[in-house]
Ligand code: CTP
């Protein structure tokens with residue numbers, strides 16, 4: 001009935017959320033990664049599920065618990081994350097919150113690289129990882145709403161808008177993670193919502209509150 005519809009505005013909608021870091025192996029015991037707790041991405045997946053969406057959460061290695069009512073696909077590397085996101089299409093909305101490693105080691109070693117006294121440290125030859133958000137933003141089965149995050153330490157609004165254009169996103173939530181904000185790894189976020197027709201400053205709030213506010217925006221946009 002009407003009550004159910006009001007409480008579950010995303011019923012019948014499919015959402016894909018990425019969260020956490022990716023780990024790019026150097027050898028079987030070492031990896032390259034970004035800092036990411038997965039707190040914000042997991043909170044967004046949970047908030048979308050509470051509004052009735054069918055949510056696939058594609059998560060890199062994190063220690064935060066799986067959100068309730070969400071189907072979780074665990075991955076390690078960026079290429080695995082891309083494959084899992086593509087496999088979860090079609091969807092009405094994607095929210096890319098993962099801190100994907102921009103580069104991976106071109107040829108990860110099959111065995112542990114040993115220190116050898118007197119020898120120079122091994123050089124790491126890197127190669128670029130696929131840009132998952134850009135792939136989805138320009139995909140033939142592009143979801144109606146494509147949303148990314150941008151962690152920036154300077155020129156937050158300009159860098160965020162450039163990413164919106166480059167990646168074919170509808171919104172970028174740009175987050176100031178310069179060390180002076182103390183935001184990185186914490187419970188709170190201070191974001192700018194950058195859209196096609198303008199920018200909105202969200203006051204500093206908890207990651208759960210950011211998730212609620214974003215889920216409400218998604219529900220409004222999908223029902224418009
Ligand atoms: N992203 C992605 N795949 C990548 C890199 C980034 O899907 N290989 C997504 C992130 O999940 C995020 C958005 O793109 O939603 C912006 O990520 P960010 O690292 O800020 O952008 P980059 O294009 O990698 O630029 P930068 O040089 O600032 O790292």
Ligand code: CA
Pocket residue numbers: 100101102
């Ligand atoms: Ca990046």
